Amino acid sequence: MPTLVLKPGREKALLRRHPWIFSGAVARVQGHPGPGETVTVVDAQGRFLAQAAYSPQSQIRARVWTFRQDEVIGPAWFRQRLQNALALRAAALPPDDTGRRLVFAEADGLPGFIADRYGDTVVVQFLSAGAEFWRGTILDALRDLVPAAHYYERSEGEARRLEGLPPRRGPLLGTPPPPERVPIREGGLTFTVDVQHGHKTGFYLDQRPNRALVRAWARDRRVLDVFAYTGGFSVNALAGGAAQVTALDASADALALAAAHVRLNALPADRFTPLEGNAFQVLRAFVQQGRTFDLIVLDPPKFASRAAQVPKAARGYKDINRLAFLLLAPGGVLFTFSCSGALERDLFQKIVADAALDAGRSGHILADLGQGPDHPIPLAYPEARYLKGLLVWVGDGLRAGRADANPPAPPG
Ligand code: SAH
Numbered sequence: 001m002p003t004l005v006l007k008p009g010r011e012k013a014l015l016r017r018h019p020w021i022f023s024g025a026v027a028r029v030q031g032h033p034g035p036g037e038t039v040t041v042v043d044a045q046g047r048f049l050a051q052a053a054y055s056p057q058s059q060i061r062a063r064v065w066t067f068r069q070d071e072v073i074g075p076a077w078f079r080q081r082l083q084n085a086l087a088l089r090a091a092a093l094p095p096d097d098t099g100r101r102l103v104f105a106e107a108d109g110l111p112g113f114i115a116d117r118y119g120d121t122v123v124v125q126f127l128s129a130g131a132e133f134w135r136g137t138i139l140d141a142l143r144d145l146v147p148a149a150h151y152y153e154r155s156e157g158e159a160r161r162l163e164g165l166p167p168r169r170g171p172l173l174g175t176p177p178p179p180e181r182v183p184i185r186e187g188g189l190t191f192t193v194d195v196q197h198g199h200k201t202g203f204y205l206d207q208r209p210n211r212a213l214v215r216a217w218a219r220d221r222r223v224l225d226v227f228a229y230t231g232g233f234s235v236n237a238l239a240g241g242a243a244q245v246t247a248l249d250a251s252a253d254a255l256a257l258a259a260a261h262v263r264l265n266a267l268p269a270d271r272f273t274p275l276e277g278n279a280f281q282v283l284r285a286f287v288q289q290g291r292t293f294d295l296i297v298l299d300p301p302k303f304a305s306r307a308a309q310v311p312k313a314a315r316g317y318k319d320i321n322r323l324a325f326l327l328l329a330p331g332g333v334l335f336t337f338s339c340s341g342a343l344e345r346d347l348f349q350k351i352v353a354d355a356a357l358d359a360g361r362s363g364h365i366l367a368d369l370g371q372g373p374d375h376p377i378p379l380a381y382p383e384a385r386y387l388k389g390l391l392v393w394v395g396d397g398l399r400a401g402r403a404d405a406n407p408p409a410p411p412g
Pocket residue numbers: 199203204207226227228229230231232233248249250251254277278279280299300301
């Protein structure tokens with residue numbers, strides 16, 4: 001087998017079971033491995049460290065399949081890894097929820113491979129050279145373990161580009177294309193998923209536990225769902241008895257689907273207001289108009305995909321959170337999220353605290369929020385934690401009387 005020899009001292013991360021080998025850690029390559037081929041990784045003294053998938057074009061030069069020498073990377077091995085991933089979901093998710101991430105790449109010991117199930121449709125993504133190399137093997141095993149009417153591929157985006165792979169999308173393995181809107185059940189509610197064109201593979205499965213929490217908090221509250229997409233939070237708020245829900249998003253298509261989901265679940269459409277616009281501008285306008293809400297969800301897109309983008313992203317998060325604090329009535333609650341993996345949880349909390357301070361509000365963290373259990377976080381690979389959130393209670397606030405502070409809501 002071809003061999004990757006590391007520079008002296010560069011084995012530390014692997015010894016802690018972290019699955020990435022960066023190009024700068026590699027002293028030399030023995031043999032001529034092609035993209036995705038399995039290589040043996042050894043330290044500078046030639047001691048075995050791991051078996052990994054070689055990726056000649058990527059900064060992440062190899063991704064570990066196994067830290068054991070006695071395992072053979074092949075059909076039986078992939079089947080075993082997939083079975084482990086499926087067992088975790090079966091144990092951790094409500095059986096009636098028919099949308100779920102089945103495989104979460106590195107987090108399930110299958111670097112670069114993602115599989116999401118939406119009812120009778122499975123959407124797969126091969127995002128690394130190694131996953132691409134084994135695509136036939138992985139698909140055969142998965143299809144055997146998870147029989148579904150439709151298999152659809154969405155191998156695209158930045159990750160794939162960095163691996164030197166062209167984007168690839170379409171129905172797989174002779175299965176017919178999935179319907180335009182694939183129905184799923186979550187928490188007893190129905191959503192539909194556009195697996196061919198939607199964000200990621202179509203739905204933000206990672207927010208499952210937080211949608212349930214919003215539902216539990218929504219009763220009689222005036223809700224503002226910012227970055228609402230297809231209304232996951234909005235629909236849950238209505239199901240939880242919200243007095244009013246305003247869903248704000250830049251995408252008219254996403255909002256049309258959100259409105260459809262309100263109807264589909266027989267929820268009161270007269271309590272639902274979709275609003276197309278730029279969140280930063282609309283929230284500013286709301287502040288000027290003196291509008292108030294009792295529950296605000298902030299679930300923005302990823303502002304930082306790299307460490308270098310964190311300072312700029314931090315300003316964006318602070319701005320949006322400051323506006324949200326200004327819009328919250330006494331007794332209001334804020335569900336605020338960041339899905340930027342590059343931005344750490346502690347920094348996110350500081351940003352939210354600064355935003356409250358600037359808004360002249362006090363607050364208490366009632367819960368630390370994160371991705372659901374179908375996006376598990378290996379102890380040895382904490383980078384898998386990318387979604388973080390806070391549930392903040394804004395009591396009666398610290399009415400600092402600043403010039404930009406929110407005037408009280410008009411009676412009624
Ligand atoms: N909360 C959603 C997921 C949000 S994804 C859910 O649980 O399903 C981020 C959303 O933000 C996308 O729908 C995108 O259209 C929207 N968006 C991105 N930039 C925006 C902006 N500046 N103003 C309003 N919406 C924006």
